[in-house]
Amino acid sequence: MDVVAATDDVEVVSFSASALQKLIRTQPEAATKLLFNISKLLCVKVVGTGH
Numbered sequence: 008m009d010v011v012a013a014t015d016d017v018e019v020v021s022f023s024a025s026a027l028q029k030l031i032r033t034q035p036e037a038a039t040k041l042l043f044n045i046s047k048l049l050c051v052k053v054v055g056t057g058h
Contacts, residue, residue: 022030031038 027038027042030041
């Protein structure tokens with residue numbers, strides 16, 4: 008587990024692997040949107056770091 012110190016207000020959302028798997032099984036369209044948006048956020052972070 009990573010430890011992060013925030014200097015600004017932050018919102019944290021946590022999903023267990025089993026919760027994500029259940030979402031994928033029961034609501035595949037919602038899971039697709041969620042995972043796609045998480046991927047977009049991660050891409051923005053990676054590009055912002057210069058990698």
